[in-house]
Amino acid sequence: KILEKQGQQMKLEIKLLLCGKESSGKSTLFRQIMNLYDNHNDCTAYSKIIQTQLRQNFVPMMQFLSRVKADIVDEALPLFERFSKLKTQEELEYFFIIDNYEQLTSLAASASQFINTHSLQSVIPWNAIYQFQEAPRILQPTYEATFEDVLNSKISLKQTAFKVFKQQNRFLRFIMPSENNIWLKYYQDSQAIVYVVNLDLFDQKKDEINLLIEQMREFDEFINKTEFKDCEVILILNKVDRLEIKLTVTQFSTCILDYKGNNSFEDVSAFIQMKFQRLNKYRKRNIHTIFCNALSQQTVGGVYKNIVEVVLQSEMKS
């Protein structure tokens, strides 16, 4: 009977692949969806990890601030000389949580303020800024991570690669393909690909290649595999909040050389959307584009509804 039930569920199941470059926001998106539709919440388990991330960010943050000649660093130098001499995990913990709590939290506050007043939000990773702003809370010995903290930190999902959501008598199964492709056989009969792109990378390069262009190339290569020719493709252009902030200080056309338009968010985002859409090699299926800020619960709620609509409609067609 159980087997029969499982068999029926398999037939009612819709497989979605959740893909995209590392740090594009797959886990964040997934966490939000779980929180909205599955009441899933495991935040306090991450308290220690988040504290450790913040401690580890202190030194690079100070090095960065000293490069941009922030005077708050001078005051902090004696503190960091002592810090660099620490060796064991206990020493570190003691240093951060008990010994220098007052000094470190006031330093974090000055650093956050400096970042804001000098419009440096676009050059520092978002999770570092967030944790610095929240330092007085995070550095407390009794700190318990909130959902907000987990979303805004860089924490991978471990065991959730096969999460199923029930939707109008159907089951949506989200699958995150692993890098070494051992699941390739399993995910070949997927109905949809949810592909997450990190817009925050448009002004960055690796080996002389712009990282937005690089994501277009990877997207092209992935979605145009023959085994996916009948798959719906849902393209999530994520981190729009970062794109918007960066466009206030960076000219898009200096990063993407074939862009000839103005620097408004509307024109730039329309251009990016058009570039990705054009990569579709199979006319029979569509690329559905959704702009997203995965940190916003409301936005992700809309994105999820959109995804459900696309897959259920494509089911009716076939």
Ligand SMILES: Nc1nc2c(ncn2[C@@H]2O[C@H](COP(=O)(O)OP(=O)(O)OP(=O)(O)O)[C@@H](O)[C@H]2O)c(=O)[nH]1
């Ligand atoms: N500002 C901003 N940050 C985001 C957004 N989505 C995700 N992030 C942040 O980006 C970082 C990476 O997000 P993850 O969800 O861990 O990325 P991932 O795709 O799962 O990365 P891997 O597991 O390494 O493949 C985290 O620090 C998130 O807080 C967004 O829309 N806006």
Ligand SMILES: [Mg+2]
């Ligand atoms: Mg992840």
